[in-house]
Amino acid sequence: MANNTPITVAHGDGIGPEIMAASLHIIQEAGARVDIEQIEIGEKVYLSGNSAGIEPSAWESLRRTRVFFKAPITTPQGGGFKSLNVTTRKMLGLYANVRPCVAYHPYVDTKHPRMDVVIVRENEEDLYAGIEYRQTAQVMQSIKLISRPGTERIVRYAFEYARRNNRKKVTCFTKDNIMKLSDGLFHKIFDEIAAEYPDLVNEHWIVDIGAAKLADTPEAFDVVVMPNLYGDILSDVAAQIAGSVGLAGSSNIGTNYAMFEAIHGSAPRRAGQNLANPSGLLLGGVMMLVHINQADIAERVHNAWLKTIEDGIHTYDIYVEGVSRQKVGTREFAQAVVARLGQAPEKLKAARYERDASDLKGLSVQPALKKDLVGVDLFLDWDSGTGDDLAAALARVNGDGLKLQMLSNRGVKIWPNGFPDTFTSDQWRCRFMGDGNVSHAQVAALLSRVAEAGLDFIKTENLCNFDGKPGYSLSQGE
Numbered sequence: 205m206a207n208n209t210p211i212t213v214a215h216g217d218g219i220g221p222e223i224m225a226a227s228l229h230i231i232q233e234a235g236a237r238v239d240i241e242q243i244e245i246g247e248k249v250y251l252s253g254n255s256a257g258i259e260p261s262a263w264e265s266l267r268r269t270r271v272f273f274k275a276p277i278t279t280p281q282g283g284g285f286k287s288l289n290v291t292t293r294k295m296l297g298l299y300a301n302v303r304p305c306v307a308y309h310p311y312v313d314t315k316h317p318r319m320d321v322v323i324v325r326e327n328e329e330d331l332y333a334g335i336e337y338r339q340t341a342q343v344m345q346s347i348k349l350i351s352r353p354g355t356e357r358i359v360r361y362a363f364e365y366a367r368r369n370n371r372k373k374v375t376c377f378t379k380d381n382i383m384k385l386s387d388g389l390f391h392k393i394f395d396e397i398a399a400e401y402p403d404l405v406n407e408h409w410i411v412d413i414g415a416a417k418l419a420d421t422p423e424a425f426d427v428v429v430m431p432n433l434y435g436d437i438l439s440d441v442a443a444q445i446a447g448s449v450g451l452a453g454s455s456n457i458g459t460n461y462a463m464f465e466a467i468h469g470s471a472p473r474r475a476g477q478n479l480a481n482p483s484g485l486l487l488g489g490v491m492m493l494v495h496i497n498q499a500d501i502a503e504r505v506h507n508a509w510l511k512t513i514e515d516g517i518h519t520y521d522i523y524v525e526g527v528s529r530q531k532v533g534t535r536e537f538a539q540a541v542v543a544r545l546g547q548a549p550e551k552l553k554a555a556r557y558e559r560d561a562s563d564l565k566g567l568s569v570q571p572a573l574k575k576d577l578v579g580v581d582l583f584l585d586w587d588s589g590t591g592d593d594l595a596a597a598l599a600r601v602n603g604d605g606l607k608l609q610m611l612s613n614r615g616v617k618i619w620p621n622g623f624p625d626t627f628t629s630d631q632w633r634c635r636f637m638g639d640g641n642v643s644h645a646q647v648a649a650l651l652s653r654v655a656e657a658g659l660d661f662i663k664t665e666n667l668c669n670f671d672g673k674p675g676y677s678l679s680q681g682e
């Protein structure tokens with residue numbers, strides 16, 4: 205049919221096929237203008253020997269449609285199977301994970317009746333870049349990576365989402381009092397972009413107290429944007445305390461692709477019994493309809509669903525004697541929603557959608573920075589004495605314009621003038637600074653001298669100033 209939007213659909217495992225059938229039935233009855241391409245992913249594909257859980261032909265469909273409506277899948281137990289969610293997120297560049305966490309009081313039990321929070325989680329960077337090393341016998345390292353383009357995209361997405369969904373406030377959580385460079389950049393970009401949205405309130409919380417406040421008083425928040433790790437943890441907390449894990453949908457948005465799903469899993473024990481609640485997947489489908497510019501249909505589906513919840517037509521997972529009116533199965537629930545298409549809730553807040561927020565303006569153009577190499581941090585695997593002993597061993601490699609300035613261990617300064625009781629591991633950071641600018645050749649020559657001295661270096665980090673400002677952290681006590 206003309207003007208239909210092609211979408212790729214996976215029916216998934218466990219309760220997946222039932223809740224997908226129910227969700228598709230509702231959105232099609234509501235008049236969704238979609239052409240469905242079905243793909244096979246998940247358990248069967250994994251067990252056929254494909255460790256990614258997805259066939260090449262499925263990627264072809266995704267590349268064609270760029271829109272993925274995905275039911276939950278079962279990842280088989282035992283090693284070797286890669287998480288399909290992580291694979292799809294990375295392959296399709298889905299940088300934003302958006303999870304509305306809403307209370308449906310008094311129809312669904314919750315401790316936070318007025319909660320209506322949307323968590324916008326950065327989805328690709330931070331500690332999830334997966335860059336990890338074992339450096340010494342005692343020390344493992346994960347790199348926390350925060351980039352300007354990555355942060356600009358997610359923060360702008362959060363503000364655009366807020367504006368286009370009639371939200372009032374965007375909050376940012378970081379830990380920039382400790383991670384001054386990485387989280388500091390996230391916070392700085394948040395402030396820059398917030399200034400472009402004077403119609404929206406903006407605020408920043410340190411993530412620890414922010415998380416405590418979110419768990420205690422979620423009604424104080426509206427849209428909350430966070431780096432990956434905090435967002436991973438707090439989006440689960442938020443969904444859980446809304447009282448509606450089984451009711452929450454989510455979107456994963458990229459520049460060219462988007463994926464929509466329920467936040468729950470495949471609940472294998474409930475499979476095939478017409479018991480499962482299709483609401484989470486359906487609300488993921490509502491987000492998909494907004495994304496493919498069918499906001500009218502999204503609104504129709506969402507409001508009919510809200511009316512169904514309000515009318516007390518509930519699946520087993522949210523059924524409460526005295527609150528609910530009728531306990532129904534998956535199919536009957538879907539029929540009840542279809543019967544209410546065109547209706548709106550009377551007590552719950554009706555849904556209203558405009559445009560999707562993924563057509564963002566481009567990234568900012570940053571002026572070129574003057575970058576000066578001024579020193580180098582050399583990391584050693586060394587376990588043969590005190591900081592003073594190591595400083596003495598390194599005195600021999602000073603020279604050629606580079607001089608040992610500081611030794612630290614686990615981020616704490618040990619030499620010079622360290623605190624004798626500080627515990628040390630076998631991984632040492634040795635900071636060499638130049639008299640003025642340093643060349644790569646000087647760094648390479650230093651490494652040669654260190655190797656000749658029989659010291660085991662495990663990595664170096666260049667110390668650069670950017671427009672005269674240090675691009676490296678100082679040690680505790682430095």
Ligand code: NAD
Nearest residue numbers: 275276277278279450468469470471472474480481482521
């Ligand atoms: P789960 O979310 O599948 O189930 C947790 C509990 O919630 C179960 O008691 C289940 O009965 C209930 N539940 C979940 N969804 C429900 C619904 N729609 N209606 C009614 N009750 C519902 O989590 P799990 O048991 O930890 O995981 C089961 C499988 O799902 C695992 O293989 C896991 O890897 C997978 N999983 C997949 C996804 C995904 O595809 N996005 C996400 C999470 C887990």
